[in-house]
Amino acid sequence: MLTQDALTGKHALVCGASQGIGQACAIELAKAGARVTVLARNKQSLESTLANLAQYGSGHKAVICDLSDMRQLSSILPTTCADVDILVCNSGGPAPGPMTAAEAPALEAAFTQHVLSNVALIQACSVHMKKQKYGRVINIISTSVKVPLPNLGVSNTVRAAMASSAKTFANELGAFGITVNNILPGFTKTQRLEQIIQNNQAKTGNERSEVEDGFMKDVPAKRFGEAQETAFAVLFLASPFASYINGVNLPVDGGRTGCL
Ligand SMILES: NC(=O)c1ccc[n+]([C@@H]2O[C@H](COP(=O)([O-])OP(=O)(O)OC[C@H]3O[C@@H](n4cnc5c(N)ncnc54)[C@H](OP(=O)(O)O)[C@@H]3O)[C@@H](O)[C@H]2O)c1
Helix, strand or coil, X not given: CCCCCCCCCCEEEEECCCCHHHHHHHHXXXXXXXXXXXXXXXXXXXXXXXXXXXXXXXXXXXXXXXXXXXXXXXXXHHHHCCCCCEEEECCCCCCCECXXXXXXXXXXXXXXXXXXXXXXXXHHHHHHHHHHCCEEEEEECCHHHCCCCCCEHHHHHHHHHHHHHXXXXXXXXXXHCEEEEEEEECCECCHHHHHHHHHHHHHHCCCHHHHHHHHHCCCCXXXXXXXXXXXXXXXXXXXXHHXXXXXXXXXXXXXXXXXX
16 A cells, blocks of 8 residues: 555646546545646636645645647646656547548647647656656556557557657656656546447447446456546556556556457
């Protein structure tokens, strides 16, 4: 069990933290003593996340930023990343659809949001991390980097690029006490999964229970995950206890991914 103060004195920047997996990560990191900056687009939901975090220490902050807009991101990087020890790169997944119908603007937008913005965040945060000889970068991606998922053509394409970029960062930053790892969530109970279930229902005309059973049939755990279960893995990777784990893709998927 991680000690309650494992991250005391550390500053964590958690992107996409106004709901779902990102919000769960922000809460677990704050519980472990970190000062947390939460980033997302929606002011109201960020404020409510911040109010929730207040019960776990002080100094937490919110930054409003759209990670699909590189100009907006560039303007907040210098102040937001100046003293970040733990960076969680995360945001909302691209729209579903087959690769044969994927259009260039959708691919470009997803590449900006899921690769270019993460790269800019890691580059900016690594300056302080190098000085501290401590840094943790955790990217929330998808199991599609191991086995591409059906009807998620755009996502499959950009997630693989991010996974490869993270491995490259891991190689370059490892000597500075910095680790860069990817978490690959499986079916996790958030608004994103809700959207995917509803899209599938609309497409197939199936009952909700049929859709859920179909999704769960390949999950050895026979249930969907909780956002907190993904956050526990992030918490471990963010801690000093994970100092020799670098450059890995870690599925948190109840065993669903059908390869090692
Ligand atoms: N849940 C699953 O079953 C599952 C499975 C595999 C992979 N994943 C991936 O894991 C990641 C997190 O998933 P989730 O289920 O937690 O998603 P979610 O419930 O949709 O939450 C996404 C978060 O990212 C923020 N966000 C979205 N677009 C953004 C942007 N352009 N700039 C800044 N923030 C943005 C959202 O807040 P605002 O709207 O306020 O910006 C929200 O806080 C996604 O990439 C998703 O595809 C999820």
